[in-house]
Amino acid sequence: MEDQETGCGRALIKVLAVLIGLCVVVGIWGAVGKLDGLLPRALPTFPTAAPFTPWPTPAVAATFDFPLLPAGSYGPYVQGVTGPLAVDTRYGTQNPAQGDRANCFRDGDGGAVPFSRLYHAGVDLFARDGSGGIAWGEATHAPVHAVATGVVVFVLDAGQEGQVVGIEHRLADGSAVYSVYWHVSHVPVQAGQPVTLGQMIAVVHDMGLNSHLHWEMRTFRDGSDLFPAGTAGARGTCNRQVAGVGYTWDDDPTRAHPDYYGYLDPSLFVEGRR
Numbered sequence: 001m002e003d004q005e006t007g008c009g010r011a012l013i014k015v016l017a018v019l020i021g022l023c024v025v026v027g028i029w030g031a032v033g034k035l036d037g038l039l040p041r042a043l044p045t046f047p048t049a050a051p052f053t054p055w056p057t058p059a060v061a062a063t064f065d066f067p068l069l070p071a072g073s074y075g076p077y078v079q080g081v082t083g084p085l086a087v088d089t090r091y092g093t094q095n096p097a098q099g100d101r102a103n104c105f106r107d108g109d110g111g112a113v114p115f116s117r118l119y120h121a122g123v124d125l126f127a128r129d130g131s132g133g134i135a136w137g138e139a140t141h142a143p144v145h146a147v148a149t150g151v152v153v154f155v156l157d158a159g160q161e162g163q164v165v166g167i168e169h170r171l172a173d174g175s176a177v178y179s180v181y182w183h184v185s186h187v188p189v190q191a192g193q194p195v196t197l198g199q200m201i202a203v204v205h206d207m208g209l210n211s212h213l214h215w216e217m218r219t220f221r222d223g224s225d226l227f228p229a230g231t232a233g234a235r236g237t238c239n240r241q242v243a244g245v246g247y248t249w250d251d252d253p254t255r256a257h258p259d260y261y262g263y264l265d266p267s268l269f270v271e272g273r274r
């Protein structure tokens with residue numbers, strides 16, 4: 001009996017020691033993260049949600065606008081335009097600079113399809129500096145606005161990548177489109193809540209120099225079963241992810257581009273509806 005209690009005590013002390021160790025590591029990690037020369041802008045004032053009836057039919061969205069405002073102060077990284085890196089974060093692009101890092105797609109032999117071959121399914125918006133280049137890290141905590149009137153359909157946690165918010169918008173012809181916002185945090189809205197054009201639904205998550213909004217417009221609500229059986233996405237772990245995976249790919253080039261799956265070019269879509 002005494003031995004058991006001592007054993008329990010030792011086990012408890014070990015657990016506590018591990019927890020304290022973890023706290024120290026996380027604390028140091030956090031401190032180092034703050035030392036990269038960035039002082040994120042102060043968080044904006046968050047509106048208190050007015051009482052609402054959950055899951056109303058979304059009001060028709062007649063007008064759209066960009067999620068980061070003023071729109072001219074944010075934009076994608078484009079190789080040769082905003083800098084020398086072999087990176088292009090516009091919609092529907094591939095990024096050779098991403099190298100062999102793997103995502104969830106698997107080729108016919110089960111091998112990981114390298115990140116460099118995947119097509120970007122959204123546009124990554126970074127803060128711009130006065131001369132049109134990228135102001136690395138400056139987008140941190142920028143308010144993210146609903147691109148149109150609609151209803152929030154999901155708010156998901158993506159760990160270190162921040163949160164993901166999805167909004168359904170009903171169009172005049174009765175069809176629906178969905179706006180999706182990745183790498184955000186401090187989300188003051190919840191699933192089922194109606195939102196209006198321009199309403200603040202999050203801020204850009206602090207990812208240090210890489211802080212940006214990955215923004216998608218698409219014709220489907222979630223990407224949980226996006227890739228057909230027997231294709232590169234279904235062979236890997238791409239399906240079963242409600243928010244989607246941010247990229248598309250297939251062995252057959254005619255089915256590789258985001259257009260094939262119902263993604264839309266977000267900037268083009270909004271430009272024509274402002």
Ligand SMILES: [Zn+2]
Binds near residue numbers: 124
């Ligand atoms: Zn992206």
